[in-house]
Amino acid sequence: MKVIRKAEARDLAAVLELAALLWPGHSGEELAEEFGELISDPKAAVFLAFLAGQAVGFAQCQLRQDYVEGTDSSPVGYLEGIYVREACRGQGLARELVRHCEDFARAQGCRQFASDCTLSNTQSLRFHLATGFREAGRIICFVKEL
Numbered sequence: 001m002k003v004i005r006k007a008e009a010r011d012l013a014a015v016l017e018l019a020a021l022l023w024p025g026h027s028g029e030e031l032a033e034e035f036g037e038l039i040s041d042p043k044a045a046v047f048l049a050f051l052a053g054q055a056v057g058f059a060q061c062q063l064r065q066d067y068v069e070g071t072d073s074s075p076v077g078y079l080e081g082i083y084v085r086e087a088c089r090g091q092g093l094a095r096e097l098v099r100h101c102e103d104f105a106r107a108q109g110c111r112q113f114a115s116d117c118t119l120s121n122t123q124s125l126r127f128h129l130a131t132g133f134r135e136a137g138r139i140i141c142f143v144k145e146l
């Protein structure tokens with residue numbers, strides 16, 4: 001049975017396990033601190049997808065007040081991250097997670113919903129386009145040591 005619901009404090013371990021798969025470069029402590037706050041933040045939402053009672057995917061969204069590329073309103077709902085275990089992909093779970101995030105943003109008064117991915121992440125680009133996003137622009141970021 002498929003269930004998608006907003007994560008609660010009791011779900012933190014499941015969220016952290018999935019978040020570590022999406023962002024392996026972040027420490028467990030960093031993720032625990034961030035998601036511990038996000039789960040209780042009224043301007044953010046973390047949704048979990050369950051199959052047969054096991055958490056197999058998550059999506060994190062937040063309200064952004066700052067400028068978001070390609071938008072003309074504020075606040076903007078923003079898909080910060082989404083992940084579904086590889087063995088569970090192709091069942092529409094990610095699409096449903098995005099829909100829950102959009103519903104959350106709409107309920108917060110947002111008229112627009114945005115996201116991003118790196119230029120090299122073609123899988124994410126295809127996913128975003130397949131779920132109704134349109135490309136708003138491309139950027140190249142720079143840095144130099146001082």
